[in-house]
Amino acid sequence: MSNNKPLILVSNDDGITAPGIRHLTMIMKEFGEVVVVAPDSPQSGQGHAITLNDPLRIKKREIFEGVEAYETSGTPADCVKLAKHLVLKERKPDLVVSGINHGANSSVNVIYSGTMSAAIEAAMEGIPAIGFSLCEFSHDADFSHALDQLRTITKQALENGIPKGTALNVNFPAKSDEPIKGIKICRQANAYWKEDFEGRVDPSKKNYYWMIGEFQNMDAGEDTDIWALEHNYTSIVPCQYDLTAYEGVRQLNTDWKL
Amino acid sequence: MSNNKPLILVSNDDGITAPGIRHLTMIMKEFGEVVVVAPDSPQSGQGHAITLNDPLRIKKREIFEGVEAYETSGTPADCVKLAKHLVLKERKPDLVVSGINHGANSSVNVIYSGTMSAAIEAAMEGIPAIGFSLCEFSHDADFSHALDQLRTITKQALENGIPKGTALNVNFPAKSDEPIKGIKICRQANAYWKEDFEGRVDPSKKNYYWMIGEFQNMDAGEDTDIWALEHNYTSIVPCQYDLTAYEGVRQLNTDWKL
Numbered sequence: 001m002s003n004n005k006p007l008i009l010v011s012n013d014d015g016i017t018a019p020g021i022r023h024l025t026m027i028m029k030e031f032g033e034v035v036v037v038a039p040d041s042p043q044s045g046q047g048h049a050i051t052l053n054d055p056l057r058i059k060k061r062e063i064f065e066g067v068e069a070y071e072t073s074g075t076p077a078d079c080v081k082l083a084k085h086l087v088l089k090e091r092k093p094d095l096v097v098s099g100i101n102h103g104a105n106s107s108v109n110v111i112y113s114g115t116m117s118a119a120i121e122a123a124m125e126g127i128p129a130i131g132f133s134l135c136e137f138s139h140d141a142d143f144s145h146a147l148d149q150l151r152t153i154t155k156q157a158l159e160n161g162i163p164k165g166t167a168l169n170v171n172f173p174a175k176s177d178e179p180i181k182g183i184k185i186c187r188q189a190n191a192y193w194k195e196d197f198e199g200r201v202d203p204s205k206k207n208y209y210w211m212i213g214e215f216q217n218m219d220a221g222e223d224t225d226i227w228a229l230e231h232n233y234t235s236i237v238p239c240q241y242d243l244t245a246y247e248g249v250r251q252l253n254t255d256w257k258l
Numbered sequence: 259m260s261n262n263k264p265l266i267l268v269s270n271d272d273g274i275t276a277p278g279i280r281h282l283t284m285i286m287k288e289f290g291e292v293v294v295v296a297p298d299s300p301q302s303g304q305g306h307a308i309t310l311n312d313p314l315r316i317k318k319r320e321i322f323e324g325v326e327a328y329e330t331s332g333t334p335a336d337c338v339k340l341a342k343h344l345v346l347k348e349r350k351p352d353l354v355v356s357g358i359n360h361g362a363n364s365s366v367n368v369i370y371s372g373t374m375s376a377a378i379e380a381a382m383e384g385i386p387a388i389g390f391s392l393c394e395f396s397h398d399a400d401f402s403h404a405l406d407q408l409r410t411i412t413k414q415a416l417e418n419g420i421p422k423g424t425a426l427n428v429n430f431p432a433k434s435d436e437p438i439k440g441i442k443i444c445r446q447a448n449a450y451w452k453e454d455f456e457g458r459v460d461p462s463k464k465n466y467y468w469m470i471g472e473f474q475n476m477d478a479g480e481d482t483d484i485w486a487l488e489h490n491y492t493s494i495v496p497c498q499y500d501l502t503a504y505e506g507v508r509q510l511n512t513d514w515k516l
Contacts, residue, residue: 047305243446
């Protein structure tokens, strides 16, 4: 960390009025100068969507005391791009943080996560980035037990950096009777959503469907994020945006006849 | 490939009426029984978005001769989930193909790609899957030069399989005076979009912005998808949905004080 106050950009996917981003913003103020650029409405499940076919709006909001804040009509990934080009301009943030998400982004949920897409977008721009999520979906979720660890992780990121080409996916266990046991560096658990669709009929007698699902962990490893969270540890997974399966490259070169 | 006719699910992100999905569907008919489940409107840049806060609609369409086809109000990833649960039910596809996208999904574009999200969603369900894209954005793009290679790749996938935990990201070069030179198995090139926002003022005197961008390749490697495409080869990158940066796990365990 340089002697200058670090510049920290905050975003999320639950929208600028969500309690989670308020907690995150307040704690980031302890570390540096904070700028918030976040969606004007919830964007859960948006994955790494960007807005190509619609114009984008951005509006200054007086919502966090002493913090420059903007809401946008875009996705979390759009927010990072808008922040870079319209708000920060020549100033490059020392850290981008996203969250705190109301709900887990562990395991394969990272693929669908708007919270992590803001962090990964920043990583793609070469900026150290972290997505924070709490394993509790409720709007009124209690974040208090996780805030000291949030400080610890932020301090380590500013002092010791984040592996190149990655963004960190941090998940805090939901509040329980016991304090969180510690922090574990993990791999992404192999799991999937066992989905179904609940069919209904609208007043015009047309069918529509709601997606419903149940999370299925298929990974018995004790080095996964799911294992850590189930044992009341905070999990950190470094996530890369180079999706190349290098072993797959070797396998295709051997097995396929092209 | 078993003696039974393979069952092939087709989706895309340009919508069910795009020329690209028509080409793909017609060629898949040469290989097996085809079912199409695709968005009812273009979904470019949707990344791995799923629809959580809105109901989904699905409607049968008589659009491809001799092929069972449905349009949905969902994203490409939703289409794969809807196909599995509402259309195919107990029948598991032997292959899921997505595309042919009008526009490149090479390099980091895979992160924003709706085409690839359908393929990756299928891979997460344990189904061999391929996303096909043509490096030509136009609605009237010429796909003719790529169709033989599309057949070759489909045949190899059905006969020799796809590496576990991956979906293939296939990009065809745009039509030129020369035929495509061949097919290369590649890694994802390290590149980024140098974006900007073009500001305008609406009739109510409010500002709005259009995202514009220029693709910047920063990777001199000759084993990348961008290199292959620039040299008139078709590129195949096996893409994994385990985002864990294993070297990053080791690095954090060494460098961070937790």
